[in-house]
Amino acid sequence: MSSNRRADPRERIRFRSPHTWSLQTRLLAVLVGLLILVCAGIGAGTLLAMNRVLHQQLDHQVADAVTRSMVFYDFGPPPFARYAGPGPMFLDAPGQSVGTVGAVIIDGALTEAAVVTSDGTRSQLTPSAFGQLKGIGEDDTVRIELDGLGAYQLGAVNAHDGNIVVAGLPLSGVHNIQVTILVFFSAMAAVALALAAAVGMVIIRRQLAPLSKVVDAAHDVAQLDLVRGEVHLPTPVVPVDPDAAHTEVGQLAAAFNRMLDRIADALAVRHASETRVRQFVADASHELRTPLASIRGYIELVRRQLSVIPDDLAYAVDRVDLESKRMSQLVEDMLLLARVDAGRALDREDVDLCQLAVDAVSDAHVAAPDHRWSVNVPDEPVVIGGDRLRLHQILANLLANARVHTPPGTRVDISLLCPDRDTVLLTVTDDGPGIPEHQQSEIFERFARGDSSRSRRAGSTGLGLAIVSALVKAHRGTVDVRSAPGETTFVVTLPVSPHPTGGCDAQPLRAAPTRF
Structure with missing residues (x-):
């Protein structure tokens, strides 16, 4: 059964905060982030350079189309096949590519205009496009969004008869090439980022492997019973490569080993002191049992003669007997604890x-x-x-x-x-x-x-x-x-x-x- 309880915003922030990530995750995130920035910079630079080159090429192509259209317009009757359809005759001239727009402006009035279609015929422009072409002046080079056709780069030139010949090519070819390059570059960048992340993860794990060993060693030491008894700490806990001892990870591992050495020495000293104290308690308890038994024996002997001793002395004897019993119990308890501490096996x-x-x-x-x-x-x-x-x-x-x-x-x-x-x-x-x-x-x-x-x-x-x-x-x-x-x-x-x-x-x- 799912719960619809809304998460605490503080928990959500704590979960997403990068400072809570592991060191490996943060290093990998930084690596991937830097690669993304580098790829974005290279991609942006490449697209800008490619855009400049493509537009320069388009400028030359439009200039050639304008010159070609003006030449064939000045020839008069065309020395080439004329196809049916609207528009100026120079659109049927050799070399005119699909999508070429042609128009003739006579005394400021646009008399004819068309575009070359994919099947080689000519198609009439919309009235709105007519109005857009009408405003082009002599020797103008403009980029305009033609109605029904899209973005175009147009050029105009004066023919020998004084009329203005307009020709232009679509920008869709430039845009298509840029989109193709962007998609290709994005795909290659994604593959490169995935490979770099995988390789980076392997490299980071190998470089941080000594840190993982330090963590594992710390966990192993934390599982040991350090409260009492003899403690054997493995030394060195983390092996340190002499060639890598100067690195940060090597210095950390060496410092961790030195710390555990000091702890092991301190625990050994403590255990030796505890052993001496336990041995002293055991010996003292054992030695005290005999005099206490003698004291209790003499007290029992005196108590048999209570009728012939004063009352105050009889009371003192009772108190001595009570205290000797309590002391005997204390000695027995201490001796028992000393035996258990020594690891003496119990009956089974x-x-x-x-x-x-x-x-x-x-x-x-x-x-x-x-x-x-x-x-x-x-x-x-x-x-x-x-x-x-x-x-x-x-x-x-x-x-x-x-x-x-x-x-x-x-x-x-x-x-x-x-x-x-x-x-x-x-x-x-x-x-x-x-x-x-x-x-x-x-x-x-x-x-x-x-x-x-x-x-x-x-x-x-x-x-x-x-x-x-x-x-x-x-x-x-x-x-x-x-x-x-x-x-x-x-x-x-x-x-x-x-x-x-x-x-x-x-x-x-x-x-x-x-x-x-």
Whole structure:
């Protein structure tokens, strides 16, 4: 169905503006434009020169016709065959061509006038043409539009008896030749322009081929993951011919290669720094596990003797125990992220996400009974290949994020859908206050929090969603967030296991929600 919507004038101007064309198109347009100007100049010069030559020839032909007509008029009775018809007798003289006009003016009165037709006979002129010829004087040479005949060049001469003999030839021959030359030249110019445009396009493409390579190389580099990890940039990205290094295109390619070299060096330095930091975090986390375990052991030993220690000391022991547990969890999270960053392979087994979702919601309900929990999963198992423990951690962290950052009474829904046979969508939605827009792009970063304070409300470390992002990527999936006041949705997309027991139906699976 077509649309009759009128295009925006600004869009039409932008579409037609030459500065929006590609460089190849602009160069080709300039080339064709210059060729058109050159062809137009040559054609105009040729036509002007040809017009001058043809009119000079016509002047000589008219002069010959006038002289010939006057000679035969002075001979008296014609020494040649006389054909029937009006007009002076000298029109039948040898050498008079078709279209020749002849007339005799006696004492200012036009007595006879005719034109030679294509069959050799003579044809009477119209009364209007008679009036036009009547005004020609002695030794005049004029160009006039004769009625019924067209443009003519006429000449007049005094005969021996004092009468005026008029003869002339049509300008149609000159015009026909000019039109023929114009058509021929236009056709040749069109062919020449087409060939020049084709050859010019090939030449321009060859000359700009290095630019196309630079563009392709830039696109290839743009597709690389430059955010984190080790990045290998091909160098040189664009080969530069030493003989053409001084040209503009060669200088651009060389500058592009130098820029990528600098970027590659900077990325290598960054990766080395990140590697050292990750190694330090992994080593520190690993080393901290032992003293933290010892601290918790001693705390447990002290707590067995709470009856014999003062209340204030017992309170301090409880606080130390709580902080040691939180610190142990922080160390475990940091160690997990360090392992994922190092690319350590996860366990692979068939995991039923339906069962994991139900278990995760049950645990969340126990941890936060004041929230309203709901789970919507298919009746049939949805099986994917992955690490069961880490997949459960993804669900648990998303639900814990909803529990920690929403007030009591908030509704939290978790659903599982299969939009196609190769993808599973896991969504966690709550009707809480939402995430500020300026923070949504940072919530998957490490140690990011929803508020600007440094408080750790409810034991939050700022690593929960970072762990979710890392584990989802380790399972070759993606995680996104959409948030507005009154609705926040986390969407996890995971690939379906290729195992025959795994997968989803072609249609989205639906089931009645289970509420807690």
